[in-house]
Amino acid sequence: MLPESDSVSLCLSFADKLFGKRLLQAGRHIMSHKSWMKTVPTENCDVLMTFADTTDDHTLLWLLNHIRLGIPELIIQIRHHKHTHVYAFFITATYENLLRGAEEMGLRKPVKPEFGAGTRSFSCEEDYIYENIESELCFFTSQERQSIIKYWLDNLRAKNGEALHNINFLEGQPIIPELSARGVIRQVFPLHEQRILSQLMKSWVQAVCEKQPLDDICDYFGVKIAMYFAWLGFYTTSMLYPAVIGFVLWMLTESDQTSRDICCVVFALFNVVWATLFLERWKRRGAELAYKWGTLDTPPESLEEPRPQFRGVKRCSPVTGCEEVYYPPWRRRVFRWLVSLPICLLCLCFVFLVMLICFELQEFVMGIKEMPRLARFIPKIMLAITVTACDEVYRKIACWLNDMENYRLQSAYEKNLIIKMVLFQFVNSYLSLFYIGFYLKDMERLKEVRGHPSGQCPCMNKCNIATSYNIIHDLTGFVCLYWSASCVCVNYNLALSLMCHYLLHHFHSRNLVFGCNILEIGTGVTGSLGVTA
Known part of the structure; x- marks a missing residue:
């Protein structure tokens, strides 16, 4: 979520000088910076791209032209912040283009019961079999729309010999990640949706003694973040057993050293058994959630697309015969x-x-x-x-x-x-x-x-x-x-x-936090068991 600021707009004369006559209509869509600094409705913007305050006009126009030529599905609005002197691209796409992007990504969507239920990779030719396909507002979640746009941006690649100032691109090199690494692009991030965020605040953050709305978390933040909080809740609930046993042993412990040593050994053995059962129960729970959210049968590595940041030399694949980066x-x-x-x-x-x-x-x-x-x-x-x-x-x-x-x-x-x-x-x-x-x-x-x-x-x-x-x-x-x-x-x-909104924003912007925090807490359990033993 962006900070609040005073309202300001771009004058049409400045827009004519900077972007040319083709972009004069952008002035009609310029909103006040107070609106910019708040959550922007998703029908107007899904992903925000901000630039360094030293970015010149030529760089902005060069990137804007490449995005419009390479990804014509995107709708881009240009806005400027008065106090920080930062330009931003407000990016979204139409519903029809998002459907084509979902097919390119292989996005899995739930199927109607009369067609077999479950989930299936989206296909535009058979779009009628998917649930809520008739509703533009309900078919895609905000997280899915943002993922599709990010997929397009990450796969915007340079042609042979292209250069921007002192940045020389290799053929097929991703443009957006390279400009981000060079500091030209400051940030590329999704925007919050205030309505859904308020619902999560009430049903999740402020609801202390209720179950976590994991399905809503999955729809808004994605499977990785939802799986992390599912694991965290499962871990917290499971910790009640060693807490109760530890309290009982503490009450039964007498003042002599022998009694303390016996209780310590019993508690250490209980921790070993508890950790084993906890791991097996989580495997079952994790598989259940993965099946429910359509990630249980993820494609194998042979079908996984290469990272946009992956670099190498072009060669003919000995397996497929197609050109690939090696x-x-x-x-x-x-x-x-x-x-x-x-x-x-x-x-x-x-x-x-x-x-x-x-x-x-x-x-x-x-x-x-x-x-x-x-x-x-x-x-x-x-x-x-x-x-x-x-x-x-x-x-x-x-x-x-x-x-x-x-x-x-x-x-x-x-x-x-x-x-x-x-x-x-x-x-x-x-x-x-x-x-x-x-x-x-x-x-x-x-x-x-x-x-x-x-x-x-x-x-x-x-x-x-x-x-x-x-x-x-x-x-x-x-x-x-x-x-x-x-x-x-x-x-x-x-x-x-x-x-x-610290937790919500923090986990929305860092995809790796799921694995890192699970292993961090896991090492904490290991360390605690080691010290206890």
């Missing part, structure tokens, strides 16, 4: 072993070194009796801030390494990116806990809290440091969103509204 696998393996692996190890070693320095500093601070009480928290805060900053840096490093490895398929790209990011997340979050439990092996000092002069054992200080990082990491996104809203001169009410 990248030697040995180059990817060489880069992975000689570049990616050393960089990942170096980053992990840096985290370990920072952790040791903060731990030693904490020991030194705790040994000084005259040290003020507030000063004792300095090492904890230093580690939490450092690791949080490193986490953002590592995220960018992981994305860069994954881009350089140049994976052909989107599924392979996401899989390897998730592995890199989860490796960083696991080390950042749980290295300190394993260091205390398995390297120091100082569990007795952890128990003997009263024996330490300061009333707190050193191991507990280390645990507090790790906990401080997790708290700061979770609050970073929330605070940054509020700060970003304030910096662009958004009023207080809109800033609060943005924070209320």
Whole structure:
């Protein structure tokens, strides 16, 4: 959702100078920036493309011409923001063109019961068999419309010898991703639909004790995001069992050490059994949702389209005989072993070194009796801030390494990116806990809290440091969103509204968050089981 701003419009004389006589009619469609900064109705705009404030007129006209020639199905409106001096393309398409785009994508849609029910890839020749085909408003969800437009934009490719200023395109190279990487295009993102967003706020965010509207989430955010929240709700519900058992064991535990050890062993064994049953139950639940949402029989890798960002040399395919883009696998393996692996190890070693320095500093601070009480928290805060900053840096490093490895398929790209990011997340979050439990092996000092002069054992200080990082990491996104809203001169009410929509906006804009968060929580379960054992 975009910030609110003062109303402004493009004058026709300026439009004539910038875009020529063919675009004079664009002035009729220019809305105030207050309307721009709010949610734009989907019948007028589905996807917004913004440019850097340094983008010149020639670049805008060049890209506009290529989009209109390469993707004539799209309807583009041009608008300008007065205060930020940013131009934007408001992009949508007609219903008939969206139907053709759905067929190109192989979009699966539900079939009418009299034709067999279930889901099937859309076909314009047999459009009568699909449910709600007669209704332009009900057949496509906002997420499906936006996905079709994004599919077209990602597949807008350059011809041989085309260039824009100092950017030389290869034949068949995607134009939009390259301009985004060069900073010409600032953002390409879908817009929220206020009506549906308000319904989700009432039925999902504000409904505490009710089931999640997973079907509505799937229609609005897509299958990946809906599957993530389905897994998160399933995981949260399943955590009730170890919570109840843990509370009962805590009540039954006596003051002697033998009783505590027995309960600890029983609880550890229960966690192992619970984790196994939880995994099997989720497999069944996930398959049920995948069948319901039409993703159970996804096409195999041989039928998956290459990523628009995939680069290589053109060759004749030895299998199909058609021309294809080829990248030697040995180059990817060489880069992975000689570049990616050393960089990942170096980053992990840096985290370990920072952790040791903060731990030693904490020991030194705790040994000084005259040290003020507030000063004792300095090492904890230093580690939490450092690791949080490193986490953002590592995220960018992981994305860069994954881009350089140049994976052909989107599924392979996401899989390897998730592995890199989860490796960083696991080390950042749980290295300190394993260091205390398995390297120091100082569990007795952890128990003997009263024996330490300061009333707190050193191991507990280390645990507090790790906990401080997790708290700061979770609050970073929330605070940054509020700060970003304030910096662009958004009023207080809109800033609060943005924070209320934080989860919705955050997961709408990041497709990889599903796999990353599942594995992050999964590593949390693994780390907890390891420390418990």
